Amino acid sequence: MISPDLGGTPPARLPREAFVALAVLAALWETLARLSPALGIPAFAVPSLVRIGEALTKITPLDVAVTLARVLGALAASFALGVAGAVVMYLSQTADRYAKPIVRLLMAVPVVSWILFAILWFRWVEFRIGFVLVVVCAPVFLIDILDAMKGVSRELREMVRSFRPTRVQFFVKLMLPATLPAILTSWKINLSLAIRVVTIAELVGAVTGIGHQLAVAQELFSVANVFAWTLVLVVLLFALEAAVNWLEHRLLRWRT
Numbered sequence: 001m002i003s004p005d006l007g008g009t010p011p012a013r014l015p016r017e018a019f020v021a022l023a024v025l026a027a028l029w030e031t032l033a034r035l036s037p038a039l040g041i042p043a044f045a046v047p048s049l050v051r052i053g054e055a056l057t058k059i060t061p062l063d064v065a066v067t068l069a070r071v072l073g074a075l076a077a078s079f080a081l082g083v084a085g086a087v088v089m090y091l092s093q094t095a096d097r098y099a100k101p102i103v104r105l106l107m108a109v110p111v112v113s114w115i116l117f118a119i120l121w122f123r124w125v126e127f128r129i130g131f132v133l134v135v136v137c138a139p140v141f142l143i144d145i146l147d148a149m150k151g152v153s154r155e156l157r158e159m160v161r162s163f164r165p166t167r168v169q170f171f172v173k174l175m176l177p178a179t180l181p182a183i184l185t186s187w188k189i190n191l192s193l194a195i196r197v198v199t200i201a202e203l204v205g206a207v208t209g210i211g212h213q214l215a216v217a218q219e220l221f222s223v224a225n226v227f228a229w230t231l232v233l234v235v236l237l238f239a240l241e242a243a244v245n246w247l248e249h250r251l252l253r254w255r256t
Helices: 013-035 047-055 061-091 093-109 111-121 125-150 154-161 167-202 210-219 223-251
Strands: none
Touching: 013 047, 047 223, 061 093, 061 125, 061 167, 061 210, 093 125, 093 167, 111 125, 125 167, 125 223, 154 167, 167 210, 167 223, 210 223
């Protein structure tokens, strides 16, 4: 009998299924690459797996490290701002009523608009990229954590308050464990969001990073390089999500 994991799916089956799905996708792509001349599609538009593999060997680790550092740094700042904002809005109904419309407004602004604002407002490229990532990701953290705090049952809160804890103890002993699943889920969402946003932000003005390399590949009409850097982004996202999943498994063993 297979014991269920946190998501209810047998973990032993996932690698095999993922391998089969990727193998089928790769076979279909290679077939399309070989048939592209007969279909009237330029050969460079559908590069073979060999050409994509050659492009992968030319990936510069520095650009990958720079993008990863930007994502993790911005997510850390976004998480800190989100937690602080959620705590303030949870403790003060007035702050909640006034701040929530502003947060919703920030979340409604398209990423492209934030990039244009950053270009017009700031001169330093790194600050532009960080600003865009934080202004996009911080509201997601805030809303998710605030909703999780409000979702803690009143009976449980009253029981903890009966022991007359300090505010710090109240949040450490009750709110943090109760909202931890929502926090980890919010990290998964923001990791995917940040990976997509950082490449767009790096397309404008940056001279390092994966987004910059994608812009260079586009200017050179190198579809193989575009695929190679895109695969690096996907692998990077999977690795970060795997780290969060491992942390979730360690911290939420009681749910198994």
